[in-house]
Amino acid sequence: MDKERIGFIGVGLMGHGMARNIVEKGWPLTVLAHRNRAPVEDLKSRGAAEAGSPRTLAEESDIVILCVTGSPQVEAVVSGPDGLASAGKPLLVCDCSTSDPSSTVRLAADLSAKDVTLIDAPLSRTPKDAEEGTLDVMVGGDPAAVERAWPVLEAFSQRIIRTGPVGTGHTMKLLNNFLAMGYAAIYAEALALGAKAGITPQVFDGVIRGGRMDCGFYQTFMQYVLERDRDAHKFALANGLKDMSYLAAFANAAGMANPVGAAVRNSFALAVGAGRGEDYVPMLSDIVAEMNGVAPAGT
Structure with missing residues (x-):
């Protein structure tokens, strides 16, 4: 069975290692352009593609992983004028950022009307663990959506813990x-x-x-x-x-x-x-x- 196409936004200290594990373990990967070119160019050298906007990335993806600073950044890349939701297509968004749970719950409800499913899957451990694929993940959300995202989460984690409905991971x-x-x-x-x-x-x-x-x-x-x-x-x-x-x-x-x-x-x-x-x-x-x-x- 063909693997789903993965988009990744936030290839910083944690995100670079996560994205590297995803692409090296066989998923088609598209990353969002970033001012820090080094991690983007490294991932491109390993087979990843690059998108110039969240909307373009969404058009090329089935599942999108977010690893950004916090809720304001999540809301901007998801719901902004050129955000993921503006692509107008079904999408599973997995927020691995450390976000405000109240924002996560509210955003998930708003997105569901647009056929976009949001689950929260924040991380524990360090950038070294991200590189080695040994992060801990706390995941909250609809069970079917969590099951769908599970193989991708496994690409960069050693332990995944289900926490309950959306927002409980955060x-x-x-x-x-x-x-x-x-x-x-x-x-x-x-x-x-x-x-x-x-x-x-x-x-x-x-x-x-x-x-x-x-x-x-x-x-x-x-x-x-x-x-x-x-x-x-x-x-x-x-x-x-x-x-x-x-x-x-x-x-x-x-x-x-x-x-x-x-x-x-x-x-x-x-x-x-x-x-x-x-x-x-x-x-x-x-x-x-x-x-x-x-x-x-x-x-």
């Missing part, structure tokens, strides 16, 4: 990122407090690593702290703030107080407000240290 992703960004804020403060007391990052790591508080996120965070490996965890502080802002809006809509989430968001807001939004999450350790008169590790 809700679970916000909870996942709340834990991750919360850990980052705690690690950064703990390291600065330790430094004030003369405890080095090496001693800190000697106690935590291999113990009950160790985890994969801790290891990539500390890879930057100890080795100054800027690329250990490539997720921008500005994106962390965006996700925590989505979480705050979600909690507000649910009528629930989330004081810990507010504290974590403020840690990221301080970093972004200080002009460090493009730094990666482990660099929060440097920012908290500097704000408290402590020399960052390794400097």
Whole structure:
């Protein structure tokens, strides 16, 4: 049986590896033109085609994968004047971005009247996992649509978890990122407090690593702290703030107080407000240290 034609919008840090796995595993792939030519040209060298607009990409695709910054970008490429929906054809859109669940639910309802089905399939793990095809995927949506998208999701993932109806994937992703960004804020403060007391990052790591508080996120965070490996965890502080802002809006809509989430968001807001939004999450350790008169590790 012929494989469905796949469109891909957002071939950035995560998207490039995902799209490479799709094209190398035999799907006809069309990617959207992007100002960063390197990933586009790499994918074209592997057999992908390029479209100049979302509408043109939709015309060449049966399933479209989105991996963009967040809900405003998703809404623009789907519903904008030259967006996917303007092609006027049946389409399955799979949003792998970290989006606002309320936007996802609303957009899915609007698109259904245009014969466009939206499912949400946000991701966990890192760009390295995207390249290796070992991402975790949380997928919400109509069961038949999820089943149809499943083989494509498998091309870049090691684990796919069904979360329920459309919007629940993005809700679970916000909870996942709340834990991750919360850990980052705690690690950064703990390291600065330790430094004030003369405890080095090496001693800190000697106690935590291999113990009950160790985890994969801790290891990539500390890879930057100890080795100054800027690329250990490539997720921008500005994106962390965006996700925590989505979480705050979600909690507000649910009528629930989330004081810990507010504290974590403020840690990221301080970093972004200080002009460090493009730094990666482990660099929060440097920012908290500097704000408290402590020399960052390794400097």
